[in-house]
Amino acid sequence: MHRLIPSRRLRRSLMFCLSSLLILCLSVFPTSPTKAKTTLNVAIEPTFPPFELLGKNGELDGFDVDLFKAIAKAADFDLKFQTMQFDGMIPALQAKTVDAAIAAMTITAERQKVVDFSRPYFKSGLAIAIPANNKNITSLASLENKSIAVQIGTTGAAEAAKIPGAKIRTFDAAPLVLQELLNGNVDAALNDAAVTLYAIKQNNLDKIKIIDQLLTEEYYGIPTPKNSPSLDAINKGLTVILSDGTYDRLYQKWFNAKAPQLPETVNFAKSNSSVNSTSSIIFKAMPNLLQGVLVTLYLTAFSVILGMIGGSLIGIARLSRIPLLRWATRAYIDFFRGTPLLVQIFMIYFGLPALMQGFGINFNLGRLAASVIALSLNSAAYIAEIVRAGIQSIETGQAEAAQSLGLGTVETMRYVIFPQALRRMLPPLGNEFITLLKDTSLVAVIGFEELFQQGRLIVANNYRAFEIYAAVALIYLVLTVLSSRIFSWLERWMNPVNKSREADLEIDSK
Numbered sequence: 052m053h054r055l056i057p058s059r060r061l062r063r064s065l066m067f068c069l070s071s072l073l074i075l076c077l078s079v080f081p082t083s084p085t086k087a088k089t090t091l092n093v094a095i096e097p098t099f100p101p102f103e104l105l106g107k108n109g110e111l112d113g114f115d116v117d118l119f120k121a122i123a124k125a126a127d128f129d130l131k132f133q134t135m136q137f138d139g140m141i142p143a144l145q146a147k148t149v150d151a152a153i154a155a156m157t158i159t160a161e162r163q164k165v166v167d168f169s170r171p172y173f174k175s176g177l178a179i180a181i182p183a184n185n186k187n188i189t190s191l192a193s194l195e196n197k198s199i200a201v202q203i204g205t206t207g208a209a210e211a212a213k214i215p216g217a218k219i220r221t222f223d224a225a226p227l228v229l230q231e232l233l234n235g236n237v238d239a240a241l242n243d244a245a246v247t248l249y250a251i252k253q254n255n256l257d258k259i260k261i262i263d264q265l266l267t268e269e270y271y272g273i274p275t276p277k278n279s280p281s282l283d284a285i286n287k288g289l290t291v292i293l294s295d296g297t298y299d300r301l302y303q304k305w306f307n308a309k310a311p312q313l314p315e316t317v318n319f320a321k322s323n324s325s326v327n328s329t330s331s332i333i334f335k336a337m338p339n340l341l342q343g344v345l346v347t348l349y350l351t352a353f354s355v356i357l358g359m360i361g362g363s364l365i366g367i368a369r370l371s372r373i374p375l376l377r378w379a380t381r382a383y384i385d386f387f388r389g390t391p392l393l394v395q396i397f398m399i400y401f402g403l404p405a406l407m408q409g410f411g412i413n414f415n416l417g418r419l420a421a422s423v424i425a426l427s428l429n430s431a432a433y434i435a436e437i438v439r440a441g442i443q444s445i446e447t448g449q450a451e452a453a454q455s456l457g458l459g460t461v462e463t464m465r466y467v468i469f470p471q472a473l474r475r476m477l478p479p480l481g482n483e484f485i486t487l488l489k490d491t492s493l494v495a496v497i498g499f500e501e502l503f504q505q506g507r508l509i510v511a512n513n514y515r516a517f518e519i520y521a522a523v524a525l526i527y528l529v530l531t532v533l534s535s536r537i538f539s540w541l542e543r544w545m546n547p548v549n550k551s552r553e554a555d556l557e558i559d560s561k
């Protein structure tokens with residue numbers, strides 16, 4: 052009897068093991084058709100209507116979005132969208148941080164070297180947009196020596212680069228390109244025809260028009276990383292919706308026209324350019340990067356000088372006995388310190404001219420002026436606080452002593468307080484200088500070609516993000532380290548203890 056007990060236990064545990072094994076097997080190798088769907092991470096830039104846009108409730112919408120959703124349904128996978136700037140998409144695909152992008156992206160030979168494309172899904176072309184009252188620009192040839200706005204990394208930008216003497220203004224997004232044209236800052240804009248036409252129609256932009264003839268014939272495709280396992284499914288889904296009428300229906304919905312015939316592939320003449328080494332990539336980029344350095348430096352210098360003048364005045368006014376003055380300077384500092392510099396740049400460059408034009412005043416700011424104004428207004432706020440703190444740090448006894456010697460208020464400030472305060476202000480001023488030097492990179496958003504923007508422009512052409520941005524970072528580092536050395540040297544030079552020691556040494560040596 053006794054022996055039965057362990058064997059029953061054994062049987063029970065055996066049963067338990069078997070059933071758990073069965074459950075495990077069922078969950079690992081499901082026999083039912085509930086196979087988990089794959090989800091593709093898809094990069095999208097929803098500022099390219101009618102292809103990508105945000106709907107009334109902030110949801111993603113547009114021809115491309117509908118199309119990709121239909122493809123995913125036909126080929127049974129899920130989509131997860133992730134917004135990203137257009138010029139960041141190919142680097143992101145190369146790095147495999149996304150599985151695909153949907154961005155009205157033209158299939159080009161250059162891009163095909165670094166990513167794979169689905170079969171073509173849209174026929175498109177570039178068109179020139181100009182002010183409605185312009186009669187001189189009639190073709191690509193008449194754009195010679197003109198200023199042209201384009202979106203970074205697009206075929207429009209590449210085409211504009213080929214025009215002799217053209218001054219190219221590069222922006223992050225297509226709406227900014229059109230805004231630039233509307234504000235009268237450029238002679239023309241080069242963009243995908245369908246996008247410009249849609250913008251003109253949707254927003255009743257009667258101040259601009261499009262030159263009818265298309266400059267190029269392009270086909271959009273869905274890019275994926277090279278040799279991506281998802282490409283097959285995307286192509287299958289696309290083939291299904293092209294033949295079952297879904298594509299035609301979507302085309303009709305968004306373009307109010309019959310869909311044109313699409314080829315199955317786009318072929319380019321074979322070019323046998325090889326992949327360049329890192330050093331040759333950086334070597335080739337150097338002239339442009341150095342040009343960017345020059346721009347960064349003069350932008351910093353201008354802004355620091357104006358910021359110093361403005362900041363000192365505001366800092367002193369902040370200590371005034373007049374309440375209104377104190378209150379106004381306080382409000383100024385609060386505003387410029389409390390709002391992002393990027394927003395201030397947009398307000399000054401895009402907002403101000405648009406506002407003035409609303410009042411019927413023709414006003415536009417060049418990019419240099421707008422950049423310098425934004426950077427100096429912003430740094431003046433910080434410098435004002437540095438100046439105020441510096442002045443307040445000087446003991447009141449000093450002013451009393453100066454005044455008892457018969458110096459007036461201005462003289463006391465000039466000869467007694469300010470020279471001492473300046474020495475205390477130097478370290479925070481050095482910090483501010485370095486911050487400003489790095490913040491100049493923000494004006495890249497208005498297409499100003501300082502160091503960072505030069506880097507982006509190079510990456511938009513050669514798709515070598517890592518090497519180029521590493522080089523850009525290194526150059527900023529050299530600039531900031533150099534400036535901090537200069538400030539330390541200035542601090543030592545202005546230190547009276549050192550000066551008297553030097554004087555002592557001089558006397559000793561005589």
Ligand code: ARG
Binds near residue numbers: 137205206207243
């Ligand atoms: N088709 C043009 C190109 O591929 C412009 C695309 C811009 N797309 C965008 N989502 N902003 O270069």
